[in-house]
Amino acid sequence: MSFEITERDLAGRAGVLLTRRGEVETPCLMPVINPVKNLIPARELKDNFGFKMIITNSYLILKHFGHEAPDVHQLVGYDGAIMTDSGAYQLLIYGGVETDPHEIVKFQERIGSDIGVILDTPTGGFASRTDAEKTVEETIRRARLSLEWREDPTMLWAGPIQGGRYLDLIRRSARTMGRLDFQTHPLGSPVQIMEGYDYSTLVDMIVAAKLSLPPDRPLHLFGAGHPMMLALAVALGCDLFDSAAYALFAKDDRYLTVRGTFRLDRLTELPCNCPVCSRYSQKDLLEMPKKEREENLARHNLYVTASEMKAIRQALKEGGLWELVEARSRAHPKLYEAYKRLGKYAKYLEENDPVIGKEVKGIFIYDKHSLARPEVMRHRKRVIENYSRPPGKEIGVFIPNPPERPYIKSKEYKYAAEILSGQEFHICFYGEPFGVVPSELSETFPLSQYECSEGIGMNVAKELKKFISANAYRKVFIIDPRSTMVIEGAKTLRSIDEIRGQLDEDSP
Ligand SMILES: [Zn+2]
Structure with missing residues (x-):
């Protein structure tokens, strides 16, 4: 067993994922690292920000360094657990990749990845039903093959769940993938859905996957890393997250907060006390050379994300996740809509929420939605x-x-x-x-x-x-x-x- 659940609140779980590089506490967010050149040195992510696991892309490593690539920990300069993606995202965005499912499985084993991902076929947010069905079937076919190809028993493997916004397909995908010998399950396609702020659909997708997966498998919400929506996703039972958002938003001069994203030039204050925001004013950042500003914004974005993960874990352990979700849902009307959607899943939340063993803490009821x-x-x-x-x-x-x-x-x-x-x-x-x-x-x-x-x-x-x-x-x-x-x-x-x-x- 590689995953142990230690505490619960709503459908959220605190747990420990055992990797060969040690234990990783969940819920856990992995910053996405560009293997060729990352904005923030990977070792700092552990030492200065406290991220215990990171994710990088094995396909980009293969493309850039070829089969001679060194061990991934040595390559990116990080001695904690590293998950590697397979290039499936590139397949979705560019329509093709210069590798195949067998090559990328063997390559991930060879570079010493701690958690590998098979080369699945992502559904995406806009696929037709017929296409979505094909991606589910093809992913299952590749999953079975990939499990036969693997040789290193100490490495963990992620079996992606596809189906896009078709909930019955997500259920079918999760049921089948859940029966195979995977240790974690990424839920595919949320990126495009979140770009449209369609958090309510995301709630439906997460619950559909959760209800069809074995409860002891961690669920990874692939591509979801905005701090304002993490509490909601944890409450629904997501255990792993990755964030490229910290770097992507920084590149675009955008400043992340739990209240949403702000353009740096629209701010007059930096409403945060992280080392970056304590040292610089908004004006200082704007006047910096672009590269330096981007790096500082990325650092701030990482601090705010790390701090939100701590707030979530704390709330989960004290039985206060509902209140946190409720507070965060006010960041955006679409997020509030998703919060109201919890009413539809009140039974699911109730069945997962612990009856005993939970610290007795007063509950706050704000409006009729709290009744769920x-x-x-x-x-x-x-x-x-x-x-x-x-x-x-x-x-x-x-x-x-x-x-x-x-x-x-x-x-x-x-x-x-x-x-x-x-x-x-x-x-x-x-x-x-x-x-x-x-x-x-x-x-x-x-x-x-x-x-x-x-x-x-x-x-x-x-x-x-x-x-x-x-x-x-x-x-x-x-x-x-x-x-x-x-x-x-x-x-x-x-x-x-x-x-x-x-x-x-x-x-x-
Ligand atoms: Zn800050």
């Missing part, structure tokens, strides 16, 4: 499907969530419990964000460890109705000072004091 988070979903589902009221408690009394928490320590509850002292009363709370909370459960996580902004637009009446009909009470009272909560089979009262009167009236 696993803690809320889980309670709402379980309180209907797996719960039955305590025996003998035949009269349901529903009171609005009191401000104090846990609810059963509130003065509202104490008062209700005092005047309804009979065995037959079952006191429950209702309101946002959990719908119905039976009093005997109100101390369990997260029912008293949350903060919710007011009026998030949950349909509380619907939750009450479901709960009441699932529990077959003899009588039901809903306490609602505004008398707006009207539900069939229940009596709505303005105050708890009216209950005794009601019961006296009913009994002869």
